Amino acid sequence: MHKAKMSYHLYFAWVVSVIATLGSLYFSEIKGFIPCELCWYQRIFMYPLAILLGIASFYNDKSLKKYILPLSIMGGTISLYHYLVQKVPGFAAIKPCVQGVPCNVQYINWFGFVTIPFLALTAFTLISLLLVLMKKSE
Template sequence: MGQMPCVLCWYQRIAMFPLALILGVAAFRNDASIWRYALPVALAGLAVAGYHSLMYAGVLTAPIEPCRAGPSCSGDGMVVLGVPLPFMATASFAAISTLLAILAKNPK
């Protein structure tokens, strides 16, 4: 999108990018035990993304302080298909965490 991410978005990327690599390798190797390594990373990303989403929605009274160092996440440019980026990240981490938790309960 041609914009620098805010600090919280960087933390979310720090969690998401390794997940893409780890889960890709696990899918290639058909490794059902990957949940042991990927679930903590996904949950950490979910925590940051959830906090960011709560700040974005105004549920938390603190302003989006980390966004002052870079672009603001509350601008119209931070919406994709009508969904704000913090909400999209939260949904992604929640979906990954849910699928990994299902895999943990039902190993092959």
């Protein structure tokens, strides 16, 4: 009986999710950026990925892909929508009585296009691609 080969795709997806989770905590807890409603939804999808991908990569359990991939795709969809709200004029609905931070606020705007939702979208996309590229064990 041979030992299953470790899936580096799972490991790198876990690393991406941990970096994204720590990055979001850095922006809110250290930099003091208050998350908007859409940021919270993205966190709801990212934080479990850090735990689930960590467990999956530790046990080299590729069967979790069917549970993790939908979370990543849904989180990425929210990130894309949030990015469009920030960058496309008139994309967001006008909400005159909004509580908290409006979702079109750009705390960072590196190089004129890198915002926090863009970073989240990049992380969700990388995780999704790594999971899609992961081959099933023989």
